[in-house]
Amino acid sequence: MYNNQRNLMSEKVSSRKQQVRAEDVARHAGVSRVSVSRTFTPGASVSDATRAKVLKSAEILGYRVNRLASSLNRSESGIVALVAAEIDTPHRAAMIAELSERLQAAGKVTMLINTSGYEERVKDALLQAISFRTEAAIILSGAPDPSLADTCFSNGMKLVLINREEDFPGSLQIGPDNRAAGKTALKALLRAGCKRIALANSANATWSIVERQKGFLAAAEDAGVDVLCEVDGFTSYQAGLELGTALLDREDRPDGIFCTTDLIACGVIDAARQRFGLRTPDDLSVIGFDNIQQAEWEGYDLTTFAQPTDQIIDKCLEWCTTEQPSSETVKLPAKFVWRNSVQKARVPMK
Amino acid sequence: MYNNQRNLMSEKVSSRKQQVRAEDVARHAGVSRVSVSRTFTPGASVSDATRAKVLKSAEILGYRVNRLASSLNRSESGIVALVAAEIDTPHRAAMIAELSERLQAAGKVTMLINTSGYEERVKDALLQAISFRTEAAIILSGAPDPSLADTCFSNGMKLVLINREEDFPGSLQIGPDNRAAGKTALKALLRAGCKRIALANSANATWSIVERQKGFLAAAEDAGVDVLCEVDGFTSYQAGLELGTALLDREDRPDGIFCTTDLIACGVIDAARQRFGLRTPDDLSVIGFDNIQQAEWEGYDLTTFAQPTDQIIDKCLEWCTTEQPSSETVKLPAKFVWRNSVQKARVPMK
DNA sequence: CTGATTATTGTACACGTTTGCATCTCCATA
DNA sequence: TATGGAGATGCAAACGTGTACAATAATCAG
Incomplete structure (x- = not known):
């Protein structure tokens, strides 16, 4: 017969959470405990009759295979x-x-x-x-x-x-490929006819973000153009605001900015619009990276790189x-x- | 002595992933298995000497308590x-x-x-x-x-x-308290002197979002003001664009809009600015809900409700x-x- | 030095599964 | 009818832990 006694040695049964086990289902369905296991194991051999009984009892009792136990056993x-x-x-x-x-x-x-x-x-x-x-x-x-x-x-x-x-x-x-993207960004700004090109990056950038910067700068060096580098703050919208403000406040105000991140780009665009009354793309070209949802918001309409x-x-x-x-x-x-x-x-x- | 034999019955040992068990650590440290368990159980009684040995061996062998097994046992x-x-x-x-x-x-x-x-x-x-x-x-x-x-x-x-x-x-x-917020939103629009008040909501809104709408409308009814209801689309920025466009395109263009969501509000503001050349708050008052990050972006500067x-x-x-x-x-x-x-x-x- | 108390360690069982092997039933084929 | 073979089921052994209880060692009071 089935051994129904739980917590044989423990007096305070109530401290343990009572769960529905395979054995409970088995007893309810009048089958063996392994049949229950087999019912829920794809590819295992159970007759349709017992499977049906098991499924019904499981439904009634609210049984769910304990994946902690199952994982432990199968080491997956x-x-x-x-x-x-x-x-x-x-x-x-x-x-x-x-x-x-x-x-x-x-x-x-x-x-x-x-x-x-x-x-x-x-x-x-x-x-x-x-x-x-x-x-x-x-x-x-x-x-x-x-x-x-x-x-x-x-x-x-x-x-x-x-x-x-x-x-x-x-x-x-x-x-x-961050480097390649940086390169493409520079080419795009050049082709757009930008004369004073700048780069806006966070000072706490990740490895991959720094790569974008490197690709951009390397391409600039190859093309023989100077790039104004503004690097400060975190990788955030607020940093973009600051970076944009700093860049646009200069005498030799840039007309094309590659931002290593869309968030920064949004900040730069907002700085241009809200603080300097400049509009993209007429007064300023901006390129971002990530293609976040906000990039396609009408207020930004940001040219950027989509992460694959x-x-x-x-x-x-x-x-x-x-x-x-x-x-x-x-x-x-x-x-x-x-x-x-x-x-x-x-x-x-x- | 320790029983070191694993997979007694299974020939193809390699199919199972070999893990570091408490027993391995115990053998390496020359202590019993329970001592290992006790070392990693806060409040258990182990001598400092054995604890040290266990910790050292665990470090060397790269042992980590298997929380699947532990959870199974303690049912937590x-x-x-x-x-x-x-x-x-x-x-x-x-x-x-x-x-x-x-x-x-x-x-x-x-x-x-x-x-x-x-x-x-x-x-x-x-x-x-x-x-x-x-x-x-x-x-x-x-x-x-x-x-x-x-x-x-x-x-x-x-x-x-x-x-x-x-x-x-x-x-x-x-x-x-969504209803209360809706009420507050209406009052704020009235106090701002808005004459033609509207509400922009998604047609697929959640329960809680609908509550905001209800609160707003109820307050309007109490105050005896008519509200123009535009309900369409999903709860998204794009829906906000559409809703805003529809509202602002009317003859009796509203001058105050409560958006049930910040995303919608951003869409509405962008519709106003990009498609109608209207600015907030001068031409149009907008209130959102959620206080998402974009709400404090300078392009929106959105008055809204912060989720608690x-x-x-x-x-x-x-x-x-x-x-x-x-x-x-x-x-x-x-x-x-x-x-x-x-x-x-x-x-x-x- | 003895008995009592405490701190530590060991033993054995339980947690809820899956699965290899063995057994049993049943049916088709020679 | 005997022989296989396929399909279903049961038994028991794992998976790696925590813990109640017993046993042992250490400490302490008298």
């Missing part, structure tokens, strides 16, 4: 950790929305770990992920110590770094679901999105 | 589910950022479940949460069937509904961490944030 948690800071930033939020959506569609469960604040928290985040035997950790901001990464690997966890390209063996490093989000996620999922993925670095082209913040080409193409 | 997962749709929407993103942050600080782990798309997905989300024995589910959008909620309760899960106030026993229902996010989250956490919380409905005042999208008071206060 189905959980993927998303590690990110400043989640409420437009581009980041979009990325997380898309990622969680796609992970879900792939049958995975997303664990969100917010690392705003100290950089140190990436470490804690990964430790937490390891504790929960996460199948993979997708890091959207920051990067872990190599030693910590090894701990991840030794626990069978996969590591994806988005927007990082440092040397990181064993992981997938993926992101847009879909492709990044495609690759992410594919890489995470292969058995023994090998270290890989993927750089995807960022699509140039023409809107109306850049003067129409005055200089014909060569 | 430490996981809280966040159920939300349209995560990349400014207000939603901010809410999630703050919630995940605070949950983390409280030692909880957040599981993000994206329910964009069908409404049906709230059900799937909760079923998933139950499977993982989530301690609580915080629902930011949508609401579950009562029967499903019962299943949640019977599995010891707590339920929080944010921005819902339907009759839902056993759960915490919390959100801003902090208080909501405070209450959430407090409620979720009490043993047997009783059903509760909490309505918190939304703070009116004065910026510069509403004409300065022309009508003196009575």
Whole structure:
């Protein structure tokens, strides 16, 4: 017969939360406990009769397979950790929305770990992920110590770094081709006939954002044009306001600005409009990066680069679901999105 | 002696992921397995000597307590589910950022479940949460069937509904006082001297958004003023553009518009500026709701209502961490944030 | 030095699953 | 009818932990 006694040794039964177990369903349906398990395991062998009985009893009792126990047994948690800071930033939020959506569609469960604040928290985040035997950790901001990464690997966890390209063996490093985008931005400003070109960047920029700046400056050097560099503040709209104000306040006011981020670009445009009465693209050409939702708002209509989000996620999922993925670095082209913040080409193409 | 043999019955050892267990650490440190467990259990009794040995060995071997197993045993997962749709929407993103942050600080782990798309997905989300024995589910959008909620309760899960106030026993229902806010909005427009007052709302609005509309209209009725209602589209910036265009295109163009959402308000302001050459607050007064980041962008400078996010989250956490919380409905005042999208008071206060 | 108290360690069981193997039933084929 | 084979079911062993209880070692009061 079934052993119905729970908590044999513990007197205070009430302290434990009573859950509906497979055994309860089994007893209710008059079948064995394994039959219940098999009913909920795809591909397992159960007769239609017992399956029906089990499903009915499960429905009545409100039974759900305990995935903690199941994960423990099969050593596959189905959980993927998303590690990110400043989640409420437009581009980041979009990325997380898309990622969680796609992970879900792939049958995975997303664990969100917010690392705003100290950089140190990436470490804690990964430790937490390891504790929960996460199948993979997708890091959207920051990067872990190599030693910590090894701990991840030794626990069978996969590591994806988005927007990082440092040397990181064993992981997938993926992101847009920031340098190329910077280059394209410069060409576009030149073709628009801009004479005094500037760059607006945050002083606390991420690696990938600095890359954009480098690409832009390198292209400028190649073309033999001087670039006015204004670098200050955080990667935010407010910083854009300040940067824009500083730039437009100069005697030699620039007529074309590459902003390393859409948020900064929005700030620059607003500075131009609200504080100097200048309009894009007539008085000033502005290019951003990220293609956040606000970029297509009518007040900005910002020419920018679209992050290759879909492709990044495609690759992410594919890489995470292969058995023994090998270290890989993927750089995807960022699509140039023409809107109306850049003067129409005055200089014909060569 | 220790039993080092794993997978006694399974030949293909390699198929299972090899993990570092407490037993491995115990063997390495020359102590018993329970000592390892005790080392990582706060308040357990271990001598400093063994604790030190255990910690050292754990460090070397890269051991982390398996929280799946631990949760299973103690029937406390430490996981809280966040159920939300349209995560990349400014207000939603901010809410999630703050919630995940605070949950983390409280030692909880957040599981993000994206329910964009069908409404049906709230059900799937909760079923998933139950499977993982989530301690609580915080629902930011949508609401579950009562029967499903019962299943949640019977599995010891707590339920929080944010921005819902339907009759839902056993759960915490919390959100801003939308009606009162609508009322305040009307008063503010009247005091600004607006003569032709309008309301712009989405046709697919949530319950709480509809409440704002109701509060506004009720107050208008009380004051004996007519309100022009434009209701169409989704709750988005684009809808705001359309709504604004439709309103401002009328013969009897309104001079004061309450938008049930900041996103809509931004759209309305842009419609006014970009399509009609009208400026706030001189030609048009606009009030929004949510106090999203864009509301304080210089291009909008939007007078709006701040969601009582902090208080909501405070209450959430407090409620979720009490043993047997009783059903509760909490309505918190939304703070009116004065910026510069509403004409300065022309009508003196009575 | 003895008995009592306390701090530490060990033993064994439970948490709720999945799965290899063995058993059993049933039906078709030779 | 005997022989296989397929399909369903049961048994028992894991997965990696926490904890009540017992046993042992250490400390202390008298």
